[in-house]
Amino acid sequence: MKKIIVVTLILLGGFSAKAQNLDTFFKQADFFFKANVLNGKVAYDAIKKDRSTLDEVLKIAEGITVSKSDAKNYQAFWINAYNLSVIKGLVDNYPTKSPLDDKGFFDKIKHNLGGKSIVLNDIENKLLRAQFKDPRFHFVLVCGAVGCPPLIDEAYLPIALETQLQKQAKLAFNGDYFIKVNAKKKRVEGSKILEWYKEDFTMNGTTEIEYINTFRTEKIPTDYKITYFEYDWRINKQ
Numbered sequence: 001m002k003k004i005i006v007v008t009l010i011l012l013g014g015f016s017a018k019a020q021n022l023d024t025f026f027k028q029a030d031f032f033f034k035a036n037v038l039n040g041k042v043a044y045d046a047i048k049k050d051r052s053t054l055d056e057v058l059k060i061a062e063g064i065t066v067s068k069s070d071a072k073n074y075q076a077f078w079i080n081a082y083n084l085s086v087i088k089g090l091v092d093n094y095p096t097k098s099p100l101d102d103k104g105f106f107d108k109i110k111h112n113l114g115g116k117s118i119v120l121n122d123i124e125n126k127l128l129r130a131q132f133k134d135p136r137f138h139f140v141l142v143c144g145a146v147g148c149p150p151l152i153d154e155a156y157l158p159i160a161l162e163t164q165l166q167k168q169a170k171l172a173f174n175g176d177y178f179i180k181v182n183a184k185k186k187r188v189e190g191s192k193i194l195e196w197y198k199e200d201f202t203m204n205g206t207t208e209i210e211y212i213n214t215f216r217t218e219k220i221p222t223d224y225k226i227t228y229f230e231y232d233w234r235i236n237k238q
């Protein structure tokens with residue numbers, strides 16, 4: 001009986017430590033974003049001068065393990081880890097004009113996160129998109145460029161994640177930075193993200209316009225044609 005109690009206490013202690021580490025990560029990430037993001041733009045100059053807070057939260061992220069079955073914690077962790085690692089990559093090479101100026105930024109440079117050594121593309125495509133089939137990830141994963149959806153000034157949190165995902169998708173499709181509706185020409189101009197990841201926005205037999213309309217206040221006629229404007233790869237700095 002004593003052995004069972006001891007093993008149980010050890011297991012509970014392990015779970016508690018993991019929960020505390022994850023909670024600490026979310027709190028530190030939230031603090032960092034609030035201090036360094038304004039209107040979707042990042043204070044790279046200030047972070048470059050003092051990167052201690054960024055390094056600290058990424059150090060916490062190294063030792064965290066979270067299961068895919070714990071979906072909200074998993075998704076929130078990897079979304080924040082991605083966004084923080086993009087900022088780290090740009091700060092490492094700052095001043096820089098674009099993430100594309102740094103060779104292998106998305107597909108070669110590895111980051112130590114969640115017990116893995118992983119590139120940014122694999123976080124997006126293997127850990128998130130492939131596992132959950134949710135196009136809304138495209139509105140919260142921020143690649144460090146002006147053409148990306150704007151970075152928010154808070155962390156994505158498991159308790160609020162569904163609300164946050166919905167909000168960012170609605171902002172994208174009701175504003176004019178992600179799509180532009182031209183009623184005279186019966187056309188929608190969209191971000192290249194819609195073209196690059198077309199399979200995400202046309203799942204289950206829906207068209208891109210039909211998907212967009214699920215978030216639109218003013219619906220777009222389904223006979224409108226869709227084209228794509230050039231992506232703005234300039235760094236999203238303040």
